[in-house]
Amino acid sequence: MASTHGAAAQVLVASNRGPVSYTVGEDGSLHARRGGGGLVSGLSAIGPDAGALWVCSALSDGDREAVRRGVGEDGVRMLPVPADVHADAYNGIANSVLWFVHHLLYQTPLEPVFDAEFRRQWASYETYNRAFAEALAQEAAQGAAVLVQDYHLCLVPGMLRELRPDLRIGHFSHTPWAPVDYFGLLPGDIRVQLLRGMLGADRLGFLTRRWADAFAACCEEFTGGTGGTEIGVHGLGADADFLRARSRERDVEERLAALREEIGTAPEGGARKVIVRVDRTELSKNIVRGLLAYRQLLDDRPEWHERVVHVAFAYPSRQDLAVYRDYTAEVQRLAGEINERYGSAGWTPVVLHVKDDFARSLAAYRLADVALVNPIRDGMNLVAKEVPVVSDRGCALVLSREAGAYGELREDAITVNPYDVLETARALHEALTMAPEERAQRTKRLAAAATALPPARWFLDQLEALRGTRAS
Template identity: 85%
Template sequence: MASTASTAPPVSTPPRGAAQVLVASNRGPVSYEVGDDGALRAKRGGGGLVSGLSAIGPDADALWVCSALSDGDREAVRRGVGEDGVRMLDIPADVHADAYNGIANSVLWFVHHMLYQTPLEPVFDAEFRRQWASYEAYNRAFAEALAQEAAEGAVAIVQDYHLCLVPGMLRELRPDLRIGHFSHTPWAPADYFRMLPDDIRARLLTGMLGADRLGFLTHRWADAFTACCAEFAGGVGDTRIGVHGLGADADFLRARSHEADVEERIAALREEIGAGRRTIVRVDRTELSKNIVRGLLAYRQLLDDHPELLEQVVHVAFAYPSRQDLAVYRDYTAEVQRVADEINSRYGTAGWTPVVLHVKDDFARSLAAYRLADVALVNPIRDGMNLVAKEVPVVCDEGCVLVLSREAGAYEELGEDAVPVNPYDVIGTAAALHEALTMPAGERAERTKRLTAAATALPPAQWFLEQLNALQDQAS
């Protein structure tokens, strides 16, 4: 059980078998479910961090510190069940809920994605302060666990906005460690970051600057952070700033996208789309920043502006539920469904469904859609990177045109070969979709080739190792 005390003494003697490389993140590489028979079943996750830790090899004395998120996870901790190389923290469920939903997802996410409707929100009241205390306790639990588990001079890489305070807390406990932090989201510009209460703003920046090195997905987000530090913290001090644009895992995606379950879903999607029709594909979670509703409105505008496309094109839209325990996300998901239904009711015919919308998460079906894409629509109002923009060109069978928001982090690397859009401009996005649908095949193929090269320049394992090596080099 991780301590949530507000202070702890420095850890002077690392335990035997202590880890040389540590990763800390809210979600870990494994989760547990309790079966009807009472047995625990483990499910492994994927992603860049899993690939990265695999890349450093079994002899690296690596440890992943994460939070128990489900009842099954907490039961695994209570029973002492776990996997080698993983320490799962049984932080009290109410503390985790306040830290994760109350602060990380309802304040920090909104600030960095600039999502607030400022006439009404945010409201930094007593409830906010209560939840902030949980955020500090949650970060303290991670810092203490890392301090307990790390070998002398080890490297600890902390992940994302959930754990902004950990570097500073860990620095106090273990000044011998090399500490990194990586932000997977945008960073707010100084004028927007200013809305946070002064002491909270200072705590966040001080926490981050406890790291030896901070990583960001793009130069834009790194520059925004340094601007905040210049205005509110007197600069970044001795902390170094790095940019690591996480890329797509081409080998995994190409192999996985040709497995039997994906082929089955391709057949089913072709049935839904209809023979000979072009496809505009989007695959997102229904996060407010993904801009799914305006994407649907742009498709509707496209059909209004170009009646020759009626019955000739289908918008394949996968909008998988996200954060449905927050009312604003439930409302947004309902609006996505409403607009899709309205388009189908207005334009659909007996043989043509203009919007094929799926809301149940299905990775194999997502890969099937990638392969069938003629156009990929990625139009977030603000996004740290957006790996969908990088994955579709890698997987698509016939080449596709990427319609890409200039507010996506991926735009920094892919913008030259995408069709750019202002995510707020529905008419402009409709025009971009038309340009993409009518692009000559030769140009589409050449763009896809260049997009693929840029998208796979820093695959997940290399992305992780690049940060690890940079931290280790600082120590030498």
């Protein structure tokens, strides 16, 4: 799994998860599965002759076996980081500390606790980042552009700068950035190390101006400023062409028919209204308060009984962490309680699915009268951008002011405080009763805003900006 065609790479992407993963069959054979997403679209947009290389981690036993056998794809180098080191860095630090800090998720009377175990895991995070820095330094051509991704790899720019000062180094944050007071929860040396690690880049990218400003404020407070590092904003948009084509394929049509059957019809025979949410069961997504708001709607507005269904797709996330397993269980418990309290022989108020199914998600997008996107805090939230693009009849968007997408979509969404269940219930009623003409017009404007910077353009804009930062 060396460089593209054995030559030094001109464009390199580094991320925890790569574009391909491997499983081992019962007969010992390796099976590759390609992934999708904005980075895949972006790298494909620069063309096969651009000398691009993707450096990622071996995440599974299958991935590590592929590395051991020397199996791989052109343009991908998978790093065989030991499983225990990766678990400490990924679950122990990235997902249990950095994610919690940037999404303001701690229950501060009890957590965080920065003890000896935290320091042991932090050493693994350093080791993990160093493995990436060394691989990138080894693979990059003179003056190459390196685009490092996300909170898993905050130390890489600084480490790589020491190894290869000739490179143009960028880092992009797909999460929010914590405000100064909350970032200050981290131990003093750790917060400085994180900021200086990122400031090793020539250019840092964020999804919104709000997150970029929060980062700059942390630098001002803890490192005396951002030095010569440029900061830019690139608001990742939805891929309209892909979504519209994919949402018309046969498997989506099949899921659409099945969902219509699950939803059923209103007592007078008309179509029931549909409130849709599609999320991972991630703590910041605020699924529980969304269900509480729907329950409040049914309490306050009995006229919606039998006439509305909440289609909630809550796909399991990070189930190796106990707090996520508990959260998933609470989502299921509350959905069951609502159905038991209000449901009837012909009406299931909450249609909950927890098995990830992209085709079914697209079917739900098409059916939605209302999309509920109410995160506590979210770097962007692409669901808020995807639903208006795919919607068949137009869809009202109930959107948290704490979603990154709020800055771009606020004019045509019904915005809510994600902690205010009563306000969210009122917003759901407003969305359900919105006149069809207004809903159609809002959806059209939401779709235009949502697709302003599609994934390929988003990636190329960053690459062009990075190449323009300084002479090599």
